[in-house]
Amino acid sequence: MSKNDVGVDIELLEQQVSTLLRLFDRIDVVITQASDVRSSQDSSTWSTMPSAQTFAEGYRTEIARLEATFATLRERVELIRDNLRLSASAQSRTDEDVQGQLERFDPKPSTTPYFPPGYRGPVAPGTDPLGPQGPVRSGDDLR
Numbered sequence: 001m002s003k004n005d006v007g008v009d010i011e012l013l014e015q016q017v018s019t020l021l022r023l024f025d026r027i028d029v030v031i032t033q034a035s036d037v038r039s040s041q042d043s044s045t046w047s048t049m050p051s052a053q054t055f056a057e058g059y060r061t062e063i064a065r066l067e068a069t070f071a072t073l074r075e076r077v078e079l080i081r082d083n084l085r086l087s088a089s090a091q092s093r094t095d096e097d098v099q100g101q102l103e104r105f106d107p108k109p110s111t112t113p114y115f116p117p118g119y120r121g122p123v124a125p126g127t128d129p130l131g132p133q134g135p136v137r138s139g140d141d142l143r
Contacts, residue, residue, distance in 0.1 A: 013088060020081055027074045031067055038063040 038060055046056040 013084075016084065017081075020077060020084070024074070024077050024081070027070055027077060031070045031074065034063055034067045034070065038067065 041056055041060045041063070046052045
């Protein structure tokens with residue numbers, strides 16, 4: 001597609017959708033892994049020492065924050081997906097509408113003027129044109 005073309009570059013659209021799907025899948029994997037790590041932070045993982053418990057609590061909090069951040073990122077990816085789908089659909093409809101409008105144009109008119117039989121050509125300035133019965137003067141009644 002050249003820089004002056006308007007439309008959807010299908011290859012670019014497919015590439016963006018593919019990238020979006022990979023990101024979507026990767027986010028789900030990271031959310032699942034973070035959730036697994038957070039849920040395994042219990043008394044069997046950490047010592048009962050106060051400093052270990054304090055660290056474990058902060059660690060769980062940060063993992064939960066990370067999960068929330070990735071959940072927000074997942075929502076953004078879903079929004080991008082929806083907007084991309086709507087944009088492609090709207091572009092497709094627009095392309096169809098424009099094509100329909102373009103088809104309504106009449107064929108390009110001929111650049112060759114029509115001259116009726118017996119036409120003697122253009123009239124020089126200051127001369128009277130010739131009609132079927134002779135010269136036509138400006139005061140003649142042509143009815």
